[in-house]
Amino acid sequence: MRAIERAAIATGAVTGRTLMERAGRGVVDALLTQWPAMRDGPRRAAVLCGPGNNGGDGFVVARLLRDRGWRVDLHSWGRAADLPPDARANADLWMETGALRDWPEGGDWADGADLVVDAVLGTGLVRPVPAAMHAPLRAASERGLPLVAVDGLTGLDLDTGAMRIMGGSPARADLTVTFHAAKVGHYLADGPARSGRLVVTDIGLDPVPGADDAPSCRLVDLSAGDAARCLRKTDGHKYDHGHVLVLSGGVGRGGAARMAARGALRIGAGLVTLACPPAALIENAAQLDAIMLRAVKDEGALTDLLGDPRLDTLCLGPGLGLTAREAGLLRAALRVGRGTVLDGDALTLLARDDDLFSLLHECCVLTPHAGEFARLFPDLADRLAKDSAFSKLDAARQAALRAGCTVLVKGPDTVIAGPDGQAALAPASYGRAVPWLATAGAGDVLSGFIAGLLARGFDPMRAAETGAWLHVECARQLGAGMIAQDLPDALPRVFARLGL
Ligand SMILES: NC(=O)C1=CN([C@@H]2O[C@H](COP(=O)(O)OP(=O)(O)OC[C@H]3O[C@@H](n4cnc5c(N)ncnc54)[C@H](O)[C@@H]3O)[C@@H](O)[C@H]2O)[C@@H](O)CC1
Ligand SMILES: Nc1ncnc2c1ncn2[C@@H]1O[C@H](COP(=O)(O)OP(=O)(O)O)[C@@H](O)[C@H]1O
């Protein structure tokens, strides 16, 4: 983002002042949209301006609100003379008719205001925010005053989503207005809980190829057009849509694999076979219809079965088991080098055995939750816990490089990284929040979704992205009260909504 701004300014296409003016205008438009009653007549706002360009945006917001007849009290951290040039120019403009008030102290500082604007720090945050700097924001939150964050709530690290404040509990914005594009930190970790509603406002920056200093990270969002292109079946035989083999655990432990298998079939794999230990055949036969069933005793039996190249995709992990037999199955599965989703117990087996880990290849997708991730990559999990400048996305990227395959780290802030440095966010937050998806077995269904998409010919990164997005869509479609086994059966309605 900063690189795009620099590049746009360097080309002479736009000045920093113009961008700042548009940013301030975007904030005012967004807050009047959020609270339409505030359009009706002059109100009172308290604006907090920080020492950088985020503060500069605050001076613009203060001026534009005052131009609407509002009474505006503006409090500035530090001296106007120390501001960077664009912010300084806007501070000067403000001071032609307005006052610079001292930094507030005490919980009642904004009593009587209809709105508080946080223009203290944005993308320039480089260390934890001093308690005194953050205190007025917390006070505003505690008193229930509508709080608008400019670009991000002060203290929210927009690269990582970590809240970085010294002492006290953090504030919470009701509305965050960010510019050009949402930042990674709006979606990761604390970001969604601290940001309120998130509005992205266009300030007229075009993407400049090569200008972004970080490797690209996309926000997964499947449009009806994308769905038609990649998910619609136009013709072909069932064998043209791939064959998924899901390995199941023993007697009484097959539910997770059955849910994964159902997910793979619903998402459009042509055929799905569940392979279980011989003793579990009857249990599974009683539960399955469209899904085929095979007994697989051990590693040798699986190797024989995989002699059939039509079994092009594998899914191992949900309820699989952790004995030497299952380690052998995993070895046999990895040796054939096919599209392979590894979840649950398969991840634990990988974490225990470096030789197995070394068999991972670029057609694999690992789908750990935070606990499994910590078992597989303890050093990365440790750094994630301790270093607020290191994000879940950074951790996933490093994990994917190390594993040599795609890694999807689950949670409300699901991230996906490929071994080539590609990365994506597939969050379940803001308008797509589905807290009821945190239910037993939901992850098993996700692994089946991804396996089904691999079978249909998606590359691992796209299979993981699309599977994760559809998983959240199914949960949205079902609503609170859903259980994991409902998820595959929600796909037809989700597909219908996407016009398939
Ligand atoms: N031309 C541009 O660059 C544009 C910038 N915009 C705004 O500018 C912001 C970025 O501006 P800056 O890069 O100046 O960064 P910020 O204004 O976010 O913060 C930088 C200042 O805060 C200080 N600081 C950082 N961490 C601190 C901490 N923990 N405690 C106390 N002080 C701390 C720094 O020393 C520096 O003075 C964006 O978030 C956005 O709001 C927008 O106006 C759009 C255009
Ligand atoms: N708060 C939440 N909001 C939305 N989705 C969530 C939330 N917490 C977890 N999930 C999702 O629910 C699923 C849980 O998977 P997992 O942890 O493997 O559980 P299980 O092993 O029971 O299937 C994952 O897809 C994860 O991304």
Ligand SMILES: [K+]
């Ligand atoms: K801010």
